[in-house]
Ligand SMILES: Nc1nc2c(c(=O)[nH]1)N[C@H]1C(S)=C(S)[C@@H](COP(=O)(O)OP(=O)(O)OC[C@H]3O[C@@H](n4cnc5c(N)ncnc54)[C@H](O)[C@@H]3O)O[C@H]1N2
Ligand code: MOO
């Protein structure tokens with residue numbers, strides 16, 4: 001049996017080597033950038049007028065001049081104009097290049113125009129130049145984005161502005177999600193009294209989809225020979241297999257043996273945690289990674305969010321920021337296992353407060369609808385006090 005820290009370290013030492021693909025910018029959000037992006041020109045590329053108004057020379061203002069004859073209009077999208085007469089003004093619009101020869105913008109709010117002359121009405125009008133200077137945000141050729149960034153709408157704007165209509169992103173590993181168990185029937189079937197419908201594979205597939213990762217669903221019987229055959233077939237196309245069930249001590253828990261028969265080397269079996277103790281992890285020399293998760297639905301779910309999600313994001317060169325929350329009420333858990341407590345987190349005055357809703361054990365997956373994630377309580381203690389902070393593993397936004 002390994003600790004949660006050891007299991008994490010083994011999982012993180014066996015990252016997947018992702019390939020890359022080119023996607024349209026309009027499909028790139030939530031994908032992980034696989035190329036370095038530099039500024040193709042200065043940001044902004046010219047001294048940009050930041051307010052609608054008039055452009056004048058500060059010298060003239062300083063000499064006490066308050067009335068300026070309007071000699072031209074500089075619209076956004078027009079090439080830069082030149083202020084011909086140093087005591088005149090050019091009307092300028094936000095987004096236009098600052099006219100050559102002028103160095104301060106006076107807002108329309110601070111002037112009155114009469115007979116093609118602007119009369120400045122505020123003595124504070126020239127306090128701010130209202131010019132967004134060329135290159136202040138980023139200089140040409142400077143690095144805007146590094147590989148490994150999870151693309152949000154903010155990065156999409158940057159990519160658009162440098163003309164990246166296609167962008168290189170990392171590709172998730174080809175994944176299969178496999179349920180095992182003779183008690184499990186297809187979701188369209190009516191279960192007999194001793195049967196239940198499969199739900200873990202759907203939960204796993206949905207959890208993967210929220211990351212932008214696809215997983216093909218399979219089901220295998222609790223029969224060693226057919227399990228080996230089935231896994232062999234699945235391994236022909238999958239780079240990662242996520243199994244649920246069949247990893248504990250039961251007479252029909254054949255998953256570890258079947259995987260080892262296929263040449264998948266066990267790197268650990270059993271983690272000192274609840275839920276999820278029977279968790280099995282291994283890799284094959286051919287590069288297949290196998291997460292064999294305990295079948296109890298809460299265990300399956302927790303292991304995905306605690307181990308697989310960080311593993312795949314790290315493999316794609318990005319990482320999930322660790323989150324923390326404050327336990328809102330005392331909680332006790334005696335066994336010396338890391339306990340993943342189901343909690344509902346509420347943001348109270350900027351603090352994430354975690355309210356325990358432990359549920360009825362790892363088979364009680366109906367309780368997951370009541371909670372927002374898991375609080376990771378260390379194996380080294382058995383009583384946990386309100387006000388203490390612990391790692392928090394959210395599964396909802
Ligand atoms: N003697 C021992 N028995 C058990 C131990 C142990 O240490 N010693 N560990 C318990 C723990 S903890 C867990 S968790 C489970 C894990 O068992 P398996 O991984 O072998 O899973 P199964 O036995 O196949 O199933 C367990 C449970 O989960 C239900 N299940 C499985 N797959 C699905 C699915 N796709 N959708 C919905 N429900 C599923 C299954 O029907 C069982 O009820 O073992 C304990 N036993
Ligand atoms: O891992 Mo088991 O989930 O404790 O029931």
Ligand SMILES: [Mg+2]
Nearest residue numbers: 246248250253
């Ligand atoms: Mg079992």
